[in-house]
Amino acid sequence: MDLEFRSEAIVTWIARIGSAALILIIGLWLAFFLSKLVRKKAIEHPRIDATLGTFLSMMIRYALIVLVLIIVLQQFGVQTTSLVAVLGASALAIGLALQGTLTNVASGIMIAIIRPYHLGDFVEVNGKEGTVIDLDLFFTRLRSSDEQIILVPNGQAASNPIINHTQKGRRRCIITVGIGYEDDIDKALSVMSELMMSDKRAIADPPGWFGVKDLGDSSVNIQGRAWVPTTEHRIYKSEMTKFIKEAFDREGIEIPYPHAVELSKGEVERREAPIKPSGLSR
Structure with a gap:
């Protein structure tokens, strides 16, 4: 009789462990599957922001994982009511200990909503x-x-x-170049505008802006601003800077740069030597 009871108990526990393992595997797979599905649908949906979709998918994943763990514990006879009470007390203690982490979670929710x-x-x-x-x-x-x-x-x-720096998938490219005070400002702005706006990556609306930024110590600093796709910004700016330099060289527009003057010791001594007066007899 005792042997039969033990056999039934072993079979019961094996069945519980098997069902718990099956629930855990299916539940975790379902949590990750639904999370990825929500993220994919959010990206594809034109009226749902991809950032919000990513955040919602993470919330769904963690919520389903917690739910699966509770169901698994039920298979071993754990009472969910007492478990919820324990979780509540634990959440309070953990919340006090991890205030910074919970602040990140709350801030993440706010960022996902405000975007x-x-x-x-x-x-x-x-x-x-x-x-x-x-x-x-x-x-x-x-x-x-x-x-x-x-x-x-x-x-x-x-x-x-x-x-x-991004608006509706586009980013403004700003290039500032110094030219000599003797150079033609309008000509330099025209060359810069033609190069930057004729490129197929430049967006016509909103329009670009080209003008004088400020007057430097040794140069007139002109600036060009053009909107380009965010993914093209870095390459576009690098190429335009090169093209503008080459175009200014062809047009004879100077880009001033500091000049260093090196004097030898002998030259300094000759410059500091007093000038003798011309010979006058007294």
């Missing part, structure tokens, strides 16, 4: 510049111009000024 930046935007967040490549519960991920990955805590991103 000061979107995936693909070039931004300056907490003094760090880069293209936004991801937003999760804790961090905003940026890719810098030199291909470094920068993780900015959402709490710092929300509590510091955010500069978004």
Whole structure:
């Protein structure tokens, strides 16, 4: 009788472990599958922002994982009511210990709702510049111009000024060049405007701007501004800077630069020697 009871208990526990493992595998697969599906549909939907879709997918993934774990514990006879009470008390203690982390979560939710930046935007967040490549519960991920990955805590991103250089998938390219005071300003601006706006990457609307930025110590600083697709900004600016330099050389427009004068010791002594008066008899 005792042997039969033990056999039934073993079979019962094996069945519980098997069902719990099956629920865990299917539940985790479903959590990741639905998370990816929500993110994909959000990216494809024209009225849902990709940043918000990414954030919602992460929320769904974590919520489903917690739900699966609760169901798995139920298979072993754990009462969910007592579990919820324990989780509530634990959440309070953890919340007090991890205030900074919870601040990042709350800030991430606020960023996802307000959307000061979107995936693909070039931004300056907490003094760090880069293209936004991801937003999760804790961090905003940026890719810098030199291909470094920068993780900015959402709490710092929300509590510091955010500069978004991108508008509707485009970014303004600003090029400043100094020319000589004797050069023709209108001619230089015309050359710069023709080069920058004739390129197929330049966006006609909003229109570009070309004018005098300021008067320097040794040059008149002129500036050109043109809107280009965000993905083309770096290459466009590099190429335009090169083309403008070459065009100015062809047109005889000088780009001033500092000149160093080197004097030898003998030359300094000759310059400092007193000038003798012309010979006059007294």
